[in-house]
Amino acid sequence: MSLTPIGELRQKITTATLREKKFQREPITCLTAYDYATARLVDEAGIDIALVGDSLAMTMLGYENTLSVTVDEMLHHVKAVRRGVKNALLIADMPYGSYQADPNEAVHNAARFVKEGGAEAVKMEGGEKRVDVIRRVIDAEIPVAGHIGLTPQSVNMMGGYKVQGKTLNAIEQLMRDAVALDRAGVACIYLEGIPREVAAMITAEVETPTIGIGAGPDCDGQVLVFHDLVNLTFGHPAKFVRRYGDAAALITQSVLAFKADVVSHQFPNDAESYHLPKETQAALETVLHRKQAMQR
Numbered sequence: 001m002s003l004t005p006i007g008e009l010r011q012k013i014t015t016a017t018l019r020e021k022k023f024q025r026e027p028i029t030c031l032t033a034y035d036y037a038t039a040r041l042v043d044e045a046g047i048d049i050a051l052v053g054d055s056l057a058m059t060m061l062g063y064e065n066t067l068s069v070t071v072d073e074m075l076h077h078v079k080a081v082r083r084g085v086k087n088a089l090l091i092a093d094m095p096y097g098s099y100q101a102d103p104n105e106a107v108h109n110a111a112r113f114v115k116e117g118g119a120e121a122v123k124m125e126g127g128e129k130r131v132d133v134i135r136r137v138i139d140a141e142i143p144v145a146g147h148i149g150l151t152p153q154s155v156n157m158m159g160g161y162k163v164q165g166k167t168l169n170a171i172e173q174l175m176r177d178a179v180a181l182d183r184a185g186v187a188c189i190y191l192e193g194i195p196r197e198v199a200a201m202i203t204a205e206v207e208t209p210t211i212g213i214g215a216g217p218d219c220d221g222q223v224l225v226f227h228d229l230v231n232l233t234f235g236h237p238a239k240f241v242r243r244y245g246d247a248a249a250l251i252t253q254s255v256l257a258f259k260a261d262v263v264s265h266q267f268p269n270d271a272e273s274y275h276l277p278k279e280t281q282a283a284l285e286t287v288l289h290r291k292q293a294m295q296r
């Protein structure tokens with residue numbers, strides 16, 4: 001056990017811890033982490049889950065949406081996060097196309113995240129229609145996180161990033177999705193972009209811990225994208241985002257100050273420079289004097 005920067009005891013978080021937290025009504029915290037630095041910061045602050053979300057397609061790689069990121073690109077980031085995370089549960093997102101077509105391929109790709117990336121669970125989008133493949137992956141001893149509601153990998157089917165579960169039919173479908181994932185034995189269910197009332201009903205209905213993003217305060221836990229949290233996303237934030245810091249302003253300020261110091265010859269100064277040992281300096285001066293004398 002170790003301490004967070006504010007003195008809390010840190011314990012290793014497992015999928016069992018998440019269930020225990022739901023049982024004890026203790027909120028679960030989750031942030032995305034995409035590299036060694038963000039992983040260390042998230043883990044050392046005592047966040048329960050470090051999620052290597054496929055949102056890294058946009059936040060880290062500058063893609064338009066999550067659809068084009070590959071298993072190999074995701075793995076590169078999962079490995080870096082693994083090196084930075086000690087106590088948080090490490091969940092890796094299965095990217096679009098890596099689990100929809102063939103259950104054997106899904107198990108193979110999920111196992112790569114565990115064996116090569118060091119992930120402790122994988123996340124897959126979709127409810128009822130994804131349950132068979134989710135069961136196959138769980139049967140292969142890999143914990144799975146479900147993800148329903150506004151599922152970004154379905155952006156083309158949804159016709160954009162729209163809040164889901166707004167009609168009675170849609171609510172019924174979401175409840176069926178949640179119950180199907182619950183029965184399949186997923187480790188947690190991410191609820192994204194759904195009305196607060198629906199998220200509350202699902203959370204009360206299932207034994208599995210729910211983790212909300214744009215799903216109101218009644219979920220068992222909350223997740224935010226790290227870059228949204230600290231303002232590194234370069235756009236208008238969604239309604240559900242709360243910005244806790246302004247890394248963009250801090251970084252811009254630092255970059256501008258560096259540039260100004262370099263162009264005005266104020267960086268680096270003498271104290272920031274390496275110096276020759278005294279004997280070498282003396283020998284060098286002798287050599288230089290001799291050279292000058294010979295040139296005269």
Ligand code: KIV
Pocket residue numbers: 032052053054055056093147190192213223224225
């Ligand atoms: O990719 C991601 O970051 C996610 C979370 C927003 C749940 O799926």
